[in-house]
Amino acid sequence: MRVERTEIDGVLLFVPTQHRDDRGLFTRTFDAALAAAHGLEPAAFVQDSQSRSRRGTIRALHGRAGRGEAKLVRCARGAVHDVLVDARPGSPTFGHQMSVVLDDETFVHLYVPPGLLHGYQALTEQADVCYRIDREHDPAEDVSVRYDDPDLGIRWPLPVTAISERDLAAGSWAELRRRLPD
Numbered sequence: 001m002r003v004e005r006t007e008i009d010g011v012l013l014f015v016p017t018q019h020r021d022d023r024g025l026f027t028r029t030f031d032a033a034l035a036a037a038h039g040l041e042p043a044a045f046v047q048d049s050q051s052r053s054r055r056g057t058i059r060a061l062h063g064r065a066g067r068g069e070a071k072l073v074r075c076a077r078g079a080v081h082d083v084l085v086d087a088r089p090g091s092p093t094f095g096h097q098m099s100v101v102l103d104d105e106t107f108v109h110l111y112v113p114p115g116l117l118h119g120y121q122a123l124t125e126q127a128d129v130c131y132r133i134d135r136e137h138d139p140a141e142d143v144s145v146r147y148d149d150p151d152l153g154i155r156w157p158l159p160v161t162a163i164s165e166r167d168l169a170a171g172s173w174a175e176l177r178r179r180l181p182d
Helices: 032-037 173-179
Strands: 002-005 012-015 018-021 024-027 047-054 058-064 071-077 079-086 097-103 109-112 116-122 126-133 142-144
Touching (some): 079 109
Antiparallel strands (some): 018 024, 058 116, 058 142, 071 109, 071 126
16 A cells, blocks of 8 residues: 555545455555554544445535544545545645545545545445544534535536535535634
8 A cells, every 4th residue: 555645735645555366356445554654543533434325416515613523535336526625724735625536446545634625426326435534423513615616616527416405505615714713
């Protein structure tokens, strides 16, 4: 497994090595020692979650107030277009965004540090996304920004087929920036 840095400060990609033969494949999906060598505290992850979405569904853009939350995200089935926006005041990459395809072919994991907004769109008929999270979920700390916020201008690859009422009611990037501490 190798680790790659990305254009957003603190965001890492964990790229597993695959071993294929006539039986199929084997790959390690997590390595605590490798995570620790890159500054993560593997024992800090306290909750695992999974979502299943159908093609075109968008789940975005979500974050946490207060201390935020760190996530290790992978797509166990299918493929998703995963998007991050840096919402950490004082970060050298504040306001920057990036996207990466996560799928069940490469098994790439995305480490999302606290303070980023996260979302994705399912690219396949079904996509299962697994999250390893470092804090228990507290709905009172949820923050969100609309997936189609014009200031962010995120380009989603497919037409939207489904999105929650909660995500449609999300505020704007400008509103969130005004609420963030300096």
